[in-house]
Amino acid sequence: MEKKIKELDLMIIGAGPAGLTSAIYAARAKLNTLLLENEIVGGQVRSSYTIENYPGFKTVEGGALADLMQEQAQELGADIDEFDLVEKVYLSDDDKEVTTGSYIYKPKALIISTGATPRKLPIPNEAKFSGKGVHYCAVCDGAVYEDKVIAVVGGGNSALEEALFLTRFASKVIMIRRYDYFKGEKTTLEEVLNHPKIEVMYNWDLVDVYGKDFVESAKIANTKTGDTKDIALDAVFGYIGTEPKTALFKDYINLTTQGYIPTDENMQTNIKGVYAAGDVREKLYRQITTAVADGTIAALAAEKYIVEKGRRL
Structure with missing residues (x-):
């Protein structure tokens, strides 16, 4: 059965x-717009427990901020579809086509905002213990480890913030940091270093995790001496960067060696x-504020493109 073709001004993926x-x-520009999301509206923001650097809010839960954004978009008339998975795309200067499980869409312009996913820990047993002691979202999985020992691997703001969040549940949080410094904000780092439940292990790297059905221990290696040792713990949360979701577009869109999409201003x-x-x-x-700025510019540029081409529906 052939899929119905739908034409529209603008499609946003993500x-x-x-x-x-x-x-x-x-929506404010009255463009015929569809926003597609095949996972969860709000993206990684929704998995952030507390946000303290978004203008206008001294502190706000990530889920609450995502809800406010979604509500605002829908009240203005934006159409958001969370359940129609994108199967393939065809993109050229003259034609854009997005095929989903239900329709073939032909937008006049397209905004790719698919975001990125957490980079998996490069350890042999990652897949074996994924969801069974190896995790990437403290808000999603932290509560399972009440009064347990948890390790956090990473050196940026995400690692620091999630370590602090995990102290709500864990009896102890061990930060495994392969260097002798962190790259996060000073105020957050100070809070981590002064927290009684957090132990920071500088110049150590995670080698692997072990256990029967769930993680029970980890092997770590000293990055300066090469010495290794085993430590008892119940879970490891990884925050070692992200990988962009660009597989759908790689045949048409130029990508960097890391898979990100280069753009002009x-x-x-x-x-x-x-x-x-x-x-x-x-x-x-990559911050919420920079994402919002990107989204603003992309929408304004897309509107200008549609109007100048005289293709507005």
Whole structure:
């Protein structure tokens, strides 16, 4: 059975802060817009327990901020579909086609805001213990480890913030840091270093985790001496960076060696009328505020492109 073809002004793929912001601007511009999300509206923001660096909020839960963004976009008239998985795309300067499980969409412009996923820990037993002691979301899985010993691997803000969050449940949080420094904000780092439940292990790296059905211990190696030792713990949470969700677009969109999408200052990719915004884009800083800025620029550029081409529906 052939799928129905739907034409529209703008399609946005990915409903994190960048995609939701684009939807807000597109809806205000009265563009016929569809926002697709095949996982959860809000993206990684929804898994953040507390956000303290978003303007206008001294502190706000990630889920609450995501809900506010979604509500604003929908009240302005944005159409958000969480259940129609994108199967394939065809992109050129003249034509854009997005095939989902239900329809074939032909948007006049496209914004890619698919974000990024946590990079998996490079240890032999990662797959064996995934969800059974190896995790990447403290808000999602931390409560399971009440009064347990938890390790956090990483050196940026995410690792520091999640370590602090995990102290709500764990009897002890061990930060395994392969260098002798962290790259996070000073205020957050000070809070970590002064927390009675957190032990920081500088110059140590995670080698592997072991156990029967669930993680029971880990082997770590000293990055300066090469010495190894086993430590008892119940879970490991990894925060060693992210990988962009760009597999769908690799045949059409130029990507960096890391898989991110390079754009110009207007979020334009190598294809006319196709834009990238948020964590999926090549840039130095990946914050909620930079994602929102990307989404704003992408939507304004897309509107200008549609109007100038005289294709507005």
